[in-house]
Amino acid sequence: MTEHPIEGLMKTTMNSLKEMVDVNTIIGDPVQSPDGLVIIPVSKISFGFAAGGSEFSKTDFEDLPVSGEKLPFGGGSGAGVSVQPVGFIVVGNDQIKLMTVDEGNTALSSLFDFMGKISDNIQEAIKKEKGASSDKSMEMDDNIYTD
Template identity: 30%
Template sequence: MTVPENETAPARPSDTDLSAAHASVTLLERLADKLGGRASVTAVYGEPVTADGVTVIPVAKVAFGFGGGAGREVGAAKSGDGGGGGGGAEAKPLGYIEIRDGTATYRPIRDPWSDVVLPLAALVIGGAMPKILRSLRRRG
């Protein structure tokens, strides 16, 4: 099939484009390997601890993410290649498993905000609500 003279054929990726894409894929694979190997509960909180017949095993939510890209600028008097990437990991403690006398018990780590601040806020709002409703009725 031939292309009419007034139309241009779709651009094919050059060797430079393919090498930049290969470099991006390689970078992402290396990031995934490094982060995936290190993003664990043990890496953040350590090994389970045993003392006085009680074993404590930390429990956490571990997540990681990464991204990268490559680009090429081609145009009048402009040319260049570029690429980059990055990643990160997060570990949030959820609780621990306590093993005592052959019985395992999960103990959650409570968030002080939900234990103290939210009930206090509910009390303040609940105490102020009747006054607010009375003042709204007087206006109406």
């Protein structure tokens, strides 16, 4: 039986995912510190995969030459991968510890929080400035008619 075009799309996408994600992505390469501790990074990987296609019948394309039994086909596939650090396994001094990464304390989330606060402050300053300028224009209008 011949291979359907959607199979090729799915195989290509899955092979690309397989190349990106391996066991070393989840449990990273160990790093030895100068004091003898071995630190192993641990990550969480999430991924999604989608594929779809449409095959048209011969009656949809009666005026076009269709060779053999192959019908016109349209399709696509895609995938997304997210790698998020979870923590570190620390081995040394006759003990093993799992040090987790708190989501609330990451540098990126702190940066986004800071940018949000700056944005709010700028918006408030603009509103105050607009309010002050409209009050001044009202005062000027009042002064014009007081003669």
